[in-house]
Amino acid sequence: MSVIALTDVVKRYQTGHETVEALKDVDFRAERGEMVTIIGPSGSGKSTLLNMIGLLDTPTEGQIRLDGRDVTDFTEDELTEERRSEIGFVFQDFHLLPMLTATENVELPTMWDTSVDRHDRAVDLLHRVGLGDRLDHRPDQLSGGQRQRVAIARALINEPDILLADEPTGNLDQDTGRTILEELTRLKEDENIAIVSVTHDEQMIGYADRVVRLIDGEIQ
Amino acid sequence: MGITELLWRFPSAQMAWRNLGRNRIRTALASLGIVIGVISIASLGITGVAIQQQATSDLGSLTNEVTITSGEDSSTAGVTADQVDEVRNVASNVDVVPQYSDATTISSRNGQEENVSVIGLTQANVLYDVSAGESPERLQSGVLLTDSTANQLGIEIGDPIEYNGQMYRVRGLIESDQGFGGGGRGQLVVPESALSDRDNYDSVTIVTEDGDAATEIAAILRDHFNEETHNGEVDEELSITDYSDVQENINSFMNTLRLALLGIGSISLVVASVAILNVMLMSTIERRGEIGVLRAVGIRRGEVLRMILTEAAFLGAIGGLAGVLISLVIGLALFRVLAGDAMVVFEWESARYLVYGFLFAIGASVVSGLYPAWKAANDRPVEALRG
C-alpha cells in the first residue's frame, strides 16, 4: 500500500476576481524506500503539491490517503497530529531555530512530548549525518551544508514514514548538494521511508527513483 | 542545577526563555515598562501607607483625649472646680486632668531666651512622657520642661528655673514630638500651686482608653453640660472637643489619596501592557516563518500559544521582580524617614502592594500576550512558511 496517495486532487486559489488553478486533477503516490523527485517550471504547482502531501494544506477537490487512511477532511488539529507522527520536513532555507543548539534543533519536533526522551536518537541522527562533533553548535556556527544536515536529522527525529524536501539543495553549492543527496539516499534505505522532493537541481534527478514532471498544475 | 536545565522539563518555558534571550535589549526595554508600572503601583501604595501611619502617629495620643474649655454661654471664664468635680462624676474610670495655661520666657545662664507655654497641673504622668528624669503622679514641686527646649538652653535635670518670681528645679524632660500640642513651642509644666492665684482652670483634659471611648465620653459630657433650651438652641456651658472627627477625616483623605495613587500606578501599568503587546506582536510577526516551521513539524496550536504566553509572563515576571526590588528600596527609605523604622515596609499593610504590583505585572503581561499568542498559534503554517 502506498504510504501517501493523492487522487484527483484539485487546488484553486481565489485572488480577487481571479481563480488560479494551481493543481488540476493530480494523481500521486509514493512508496516506502522510494525517492520521488518533482520537477517543473516555476509556478507549475510543485510547492502546492508538496504542501498537500505534507498535510500542510487541504485540497479544493479530491482525496488524500495517508497509509490507507482518508485524511482529506481532517481538521487542522488532526492534521497536526499526523504531521507530528508521520511526516518530516526539510526546507530550502533550513529554518533552524537560531537560539537552539544542533541537538536541540533536532529534538524540537518532539520537545513537547515529555513522555519520550528523544535525546539519544537526536545525537545518533546527528552522528549519522556526520555532525557528531557539532552537537552543541548553534546554527550560526555551522555551514550551509551542515545546517541542512541538522534539518534532515530534525525531519527524522519522529521516525516518519515520509520525508518531504522543498528544494533541499537550492541554497547549497554543487558539491555540498551532492553530499546531501547521498545522505538522503542512504537514510531512505536505512529508515525505509518515502522521500518526496521538489527541485530545480538537475543533479538531483540522478538520485531519484522516479521523476514526476509538473507543468501548469498537471502531471505529464 | 542551572535554570536552563530546570526549564528543560517545561518545553514552553524553555522555548520562551531562549526566545527572550535572543534579543536581550528588546526584552529589557519591554520589561522596563513593566518595571515602571510596578514601581508606580507598589511605591505609590506604600507611600500612601507611610503617610497615613505618620499622620496617625502624629495625631497619636490626641485621638484618645477629650479637651474641655469654657463654653460660649458660660457665665464664668474658664472651668470651675465645681465643674471639674461634675465632670469627674459623669466620666468615671478615666483620668480627668484640670490645668491652667500661661506663657513665659525662660533664659539660660548665657542669656539665651526661649518662649514656652506653661501648663499648671497635678497629674503630670497622665499627659507627659519623659525622656529623662521623672513624670510624677502628683506634681507638687519642681517642673518638667520639653527636652528640645532644655537642650537649646543647656538646662539639665536638677537645674533651677524661675517662674512667677519663684525658683523650681527641673525634675523631668518631656519627650518632644508628642502630638501637635504646644504648636512647636516648648512646654513648661508646673505644679498647680504655681498658678493658685487663678480662679478657674483654663481647660480640662480627659484621657481615655482609645478613640472610641473618647468619642463616647465626649458625647455624654455634651449631653450633660450643654442642655437644649426651650427655643431649640444649645446652652453651651462647656466646650467639649474630641479628635475622632479629625481621625476620620484623615482616614478618608488617606483612602482618597491611596486610590488616586493606585490609579496613577494602574495607568502606568496599562501603558506598560501596551508596550508588551507591541513587543510581543512585533516579535511574533518577525518569527512568523519560525512559528510556521514549529507548526509544520507537528507542534500543536495550544503548545505555540503556551510558549508565547509564557514569554509574556516571563517579561512580566522579570519586570515585576525588578520593580518589586526597586519599590522595596524606595519603601525602606520612605519608612525610615516617615516612620523612623524601615522594617515597617515588610508588614502586610504595605508589603501587600509589592505583591499586588508583581501579580499585576504578570497579569497585565499575560493579557497583553493573549492576542499575539492567539494570532501566532492560528496562523496557517502554509502561509507562515510562504512568508
Ligand SMILES: Nc1ncnc2c1ncn2[C@@H]1O[C@H](COP(=O)(O)OP(=O)(O)OP(=O)(O)O)[C@@H](O)[C@H]1O
Ligand atoms: N496562497 C496562494 N494564493 C494565490 N495563489 C497561489 C497561492 N499559492 C500558490 N499560488 C499560485 O499557484 C501556482 C503554483 O504555485 P507554486 O508555489 O506551487 O509553484 P512552484 O512550482 O512551487 O514554483 P517555484 O518553482 O517558483 O517555487 C502559482 O501560479 C502561484 O501563483
Ligand SMILES: [Mg+2]
Ligand atoms: Mg516552490
